[in-house]
Amino acid sequence: MEKLGFCNFKHSKIYNSCMREGEKLLEGKTIIVTGGGGGIGSEISIYIAKLGAKVVVNDPGTDIEGKGRNPAVADAVVEKIREFGGQAVPNYDTITIEEGAKKIVETALENFGTVDGLVNCAGNIKDNFTLDMSYNDFKQVIKVNLTGAFLIGKECLKVMVEQGKGGSIINMTSVAGILGNWGQCNFAAAKAGLIGLTKTWAVEFAKYGIRANLIAPTARTRITKNLPISRQYEENEDRFSPKHVSPVVAFLLSDLSKEINGSIIAVYGTKLFTYHIVTNEGVSKKTMWTPFEIKEKIREIFEII
Structure with a gap:
């Protein structure tokens, strides 16, 4: 039997056996999942609840461009979790403003008394060729995917530091x-x-026992369905199901991954690998370089052995 977090989900029996193996893996932990009402986020919310986590399913219910609001999106996931006896509450606030981020954390504290983990799945897209992209579309995507992650992350980190338990x-x-x-x-x-x-959070908060990692998922979701690669996802529907991201999340949330911090784990369907920043030996000289010398040594400068 493969260990939880590295299971092959080709067959549902394997999926279920993996779930049984880690049944209590996240018991006692309160986890906030932003964007928890759809796609990867909903799969994660349900999966970690089955492993004993208390889940705050945060989702304002917007479309992929961040428009509209629909509380039923988060409610549906919470209902599924409660059906099998799991513990979950919905939250409909946006992570893109400070007040919204604070309310999400307050929801966790008011209902479960603690914050032990955060999974940021909230995101939006407004794709266009750079010369055709409006400044507003650029700002809106940065606001949700980056600024929002900072705001909710900061609020969670405050609580985690105060709690003193990582x-x-x-x-x-x-x-x-x-x-x-x-x-x-x-x-x-x-x-x-x-x-x-x-990676900065990984450095800043390691001394508090708080770990920060990234996942780079390749999965079939509503955000990817209009991309050119979507045909590949459709042809390999099970392989690129968003459910394959869930065990990696559970692994990183659990004490199994206490030594992992500041890493990027890629989930390409059922294949897992990591991205690393690497350097080569480089080329040195005793005096200042000229552009022509750089050209002469360009192969050695770029070569990775």
Whole structure:
């Protein structure tokens, strides 16, 4: 039997056996899941509740561009959790303003008395070629994906430090933020910014026993359905189901991952790997470089052995 967090979900029997194996893995922990009403967020909310977590399902119920509000989105996930005896409460506030972030944390404290983990799944997209993208569309994507993560993260970190018992924060980055993607300069900038934000938290809060990590998921969701790669997701529906992200989240929230901090775990369907920033040996000289010398040594400067 493969350990929880690294299960192969090709068959539902394996999925269920993995759930039984880690049945009490998150018992006693209160976890806030932003964007918890749909896609990856809803899968995570239900999965960690089955492992004993008390879940705050935060979702204002907006569309993929951040428009509209529908409380039924969060309510539906909470209802599913309560049906199997799990503990969950809904929250409809937005993470994009300080007051909203504070209210989300207050919901956790008022209902469960603690905050032990945060999973940031809230996100939006407004894709366009850079020259056709409006400043407002750029700002709105940064506001939800990066500023929102900062605001809710800051509120959770305050509580975790005061509690003095550690904690775990997980932010969702993207291959767009690591490698870039056509038509997504706003989304890529936000997701790249999340990497710097999360790695800084990993450094700043390690002394408090608080870990901060990232997941870079490749999954079939409403956000990806209009992307060119969506056909690949449809052809491999189970492999790219958002449910495959859930065990990695559970692993990072649990005490199994106490040694992991500031890392990026990629979930490409049923394949897991990590992204690293690497350096090579480089080329040195005793005097200042000239542009022509750089050109001559460019292969050695860029070479990765």
